[in-house]
Amino acid sequence: DTGVSQDPRHKITKRGQNVTFRCDPISEHNRLYWYRQTLGQGPEFLTYFQNEAQLEKSRLLSDRFSAERPKGSFSTLEIQRTEQGDSAMYLCASSLMGAKKLFFGSGTQLSVL
Amino acid sequence: AQTVTQSQPEMSVQEAETVTLSCTYDTSESDYYLFWYKQPPSRQMILVIRQEAYKQQNATENRFSVNFQKAAKSFSLKISDSQLGDAAMYFCASLSNTGNQFYFGTGTSLTVIP
Numbered sequence: 001d002t003g004v005s006q007d008p009r010h011k012i013t014k015r016g017q018n019v020t021f022r023c024d025p026i027s028e029h030n031r032l033y034w035y036r037q038t039l040g041q042g043p044e045f046l047t048y049f050q051n052e053a054q055l056e057k058s059r060l061l062s063d064r065f066s067a068e069r070p071k072g073s074f075s076t077l078e079i080q081r082t083e084q085g086d087s088a089m090y091l092c093a094s095s096l097m098g099a100k101k102l103f104f105g106s107g108t109q110l111s112v113l
Numbered sequence: 114a115q116t117v118t119q120s121q122p123e124m125s126v127q128e129a130e131t132v133t134l135s136c137t138y139d140t141s142e143s144d145y146y147l148f149w150y151k152q153p154p155s156r157q158m159i160l161v162i163r164q165e166a167y168k169q170q171n172a173t174e175n176r177f178s179v180n181f182q183k184a185a186k187s188f189s190l191k192i193s194d195s196q197l198g199d200a201a202m203y204f205c206a207s208l209s210n211t212g213n214q215f216y217f218g219t220g221t222s223l224t225v226i227p
Contacts, residue, residue: 031213042117042204042217043158056213089156100146100208102215104158 002026004105006092012111013082020078021108025094032075033102034067035091036060043091049075050097082112115140115207119218126195127226133180134190134221136205144210147181147188152220153201161203164188192223200225 005024013019025032030051035043046065047057051072061067064082069075079086089109093102116139126132138147149161164172164181171179176196180189192199205218 033215040219042206042219043215044217045214048213091158093158100210101148101160101163102158103160104150106155106157109156 004094006105006108010109018080023075023092029094031095033093034077037089084112087112115216117205117216117218119221121221123222125224131193136188138186138207142209146208148206149190150204151201195225197225
């Protein structure tokens, strides 16, 4: 069990560029979550997958955001045409269905200049 | 929807002393879970303790314990014998038994003074 890993740890981009983040959950976990955390706030739910199916999306997830989990293992979160308001830490978490606890990665810190 | 409120943005405690972090929540669910997560400078959120709402007994994990007051919708975290490694942001969170979203508070930054 190597825990939840996220890549990259930091990403600096210019406004208007596209960025993609990757999350590798704990191997046997069938649920994967994406959260966003801004300075001084707690994590806010973006979306979650059960296996490869995206079951729920927050209204925070605008149409510039897309998440995939193609084979029910790793997941990617893409942000198109980034805006300065997208600057935040993007956290990935995983769990077993029914386990009622989340295991988090260390996050990807995005800075949009 | 559920809301979680942490009214203490910052707290400090002397090493080896005891500190209590406050949290209140609001939910219309009858069955739910409450959590305290710790986020050190490394940024990884670590589960500290979990309470199941249907259990009357307060959860404990070594030096960490909670005071769960269901009627008051209060869920405080007590850290005993505080250590330097306890310094971190602490987030209170809730999850309904039928839901899939964890709702987090805004966090309390804990400083441990040597």
